[in-house]
């Protein structure tokens with residue numbers, strides 16, 4: 591079986607070992623004579639998976655008992671609505687930072703629900719970046735402050751996080767578990783799974799428990815964090831199979847040495863790729879160097895024709911998913927935890943040869 595290097599931004603590559611394990615268990619899970627995806631979400635076997643996935647996340651993020659791990663559906667996009675529904679009461683203001691396409695989408699949805707103050711806006715700047723700390727002026731008594739820790743489309747990432755009086759809320763869809771973070775300043779972290787955690791279908795929410803009490807009575811039960819918290823994320827049928835995959839991916843991550851070990855590999859992968867970009871006049875990085883993402887490496891070639899040829903020839907050599915997001919063009923190499931270093935090395939070799947042939 592020949593696996594390609596898949597640089598897709600999401601859904602994205604999964605650890606091959608995890609896929610092999612899932613395959614081995616797919617038809618007959620642990621001798622029970624059924625697949626885990628066929629089993630009841632109240633079964634003993636599924637219960638163990640559900641709890642292992644939660645415990646692995648708790649361990650990897652070093653979560654205190656102040657925080658709850660929730661498994662929801664609806665993607666990060668669902669959270670764009672659920673966050674303000676739960677945390678932004680009448681008469682309150684939420685601070686949002688606009689750092690790019692995903693932040694803008696979160697802002698648009700929050701504006702439907704309540705009062706939003708966009709406290710920094712660099713979302714349309716090129717080169718791309720996220721706000722600088724000195725640009726942030728918070729609203730006194732803001733309900734919360736929202737950031738997008740990594741802009742998957744533009745390839746810009748917060749190198750560190752702002753200090754806020756209000757709870758910090760972060761969309762970490764594309765960089766959760768890629769680097770160690772101190773969770774304590776955060777009131778809420780959310781992430782769709784299909785970038786760095788597993789397949790699409792489960793949305794992870796890390797919630798400081800006291801915030802669940804804020805929800806106005808007008809919010810339907812299903813859209814309250816409190817409902818899912820009290821039901822241990824089993825209020826309705828959870829996406830059992832994606833959660834099973836999440837359990838395997840987080841188990842794999844712990845076996846790799848956890849987030850610190852993964853961050854060292856991620857740093858090395860990103861550094862060498864950016865070095866290859868900077869070493870050649872042919873390639874131009876899209877993000878300001880101080881805000882370059884370690885997960886989504888974005889760059890341009892001298893023309894759109896060359897970019898199209900780059901994507902096509904890379905695919906012929908077993909490297910897929912390199913086309914930039916349709917809204918911005920260019921090239922994007924997504925190098926999440928599960929992208930092996932050999933994949934980045936292969937891409938760099940290809941880039942050097944391509945620049946030589948076409949430069």
Ligand SMILES: *Cc1c(COP(=O)(O)O)cnc(C)c1O
Nearest residue numbers: 665666667692742761763764782
């Ligand atoms: C992919 C992505 C989203 C959207 O996720 P869905 O699961 O498709 O809703 C939101 N925010 C960021 C930062 C993303 O990378």
